[in-house]
Amino acid sequence: MLLFAVLFFTLMIDAGLFDPLSNAMIRFVKGVPLKVMLATVILSAGVFMGILSGTGMGDAIATSMTTIIPASWGKFWCLIVAFISAPGTVFLSNDAFYFGVLPLLAETGKAYGFTPIQLGFASLMGQAFHLLSPLVPFIYVLLRLTDVDMGQWQRKSALWAIGIFVIYIAVGDLFGLMPLVLI
Numbered sequence: 001m002l003l004f005a006v007l008f009f010t011l012m013i014d015a016g017l018f019d020p021l022s023n024a025m026i027r028f029v030k031g032v033p034l035k036v037m038l039a040t041v042i043l044s045a046g047v048f049m050g051i052l053s054g055t056g057m058g059d060a061i062a063t064s065m066t067t068i069i070p071a072s073w074g075k076f077w078c079l080i081v082a083f084i085s086a087p088g089t090v091f092l093s094n095d096a097f098y099f100g101v102l103p104l105l106a107e108t109g110k111a112y113g114f115t116p117i118q119l120g121f122a123s124l125m126g127q128a129f130h131l132l133s134p135l136v137p138f139i140y141v142l143l144r145l146t147d148v149d150m151g152q153w154q155r156k157s158a159l160w161a162i163g164i165f166v167i168y169i170a171v172g173d174l175f176g177l178m179p180l181v182l183i
Helices: 001-015 019-028 032-055 057-068 071-091 094-111 116-133 137-146 150-174
Strands: none
Touching: 019 032, 032 094, 032 137, 057 094, 071 094, 071 116, 071 150, 094 116, 116 150, 137 150
């Protein structure tokens, strides 16, 4: 699949089929480098989301995740969904995760006795890490304006995200919105 993608995009670029899109984007942002970078990120995220949802890759990712986890861990499914949502919302767009992956995780969770509300709430726990994602366009603007490296920012922010994630889980369990263990 990767080889096909590399060959496909190499041929498309060599044939000049992306030139009209690139030129229109540069005209739209009036040649300002920061705006070009932001527009490129938005366009790339849209293409990535389209590939994930259009090819069924999102469904395949969710199916793989649900088959890896042993059935005996079913009583911890909300907690598992919370932990899956952290990398899920970092490496996938929100649309790809919530519309592609979460429905399959929710179906599995219903089989274990969890409600869709509990699983939906558990899936929101990963939002603590979402701003670390390279798919969030305004982060590039912020980093450019502050002259901070993306890797440096992610390392420092990850510590805060872990703390926020733990607080989210504790509050969800305390208020009964996301039971850590289904009894």
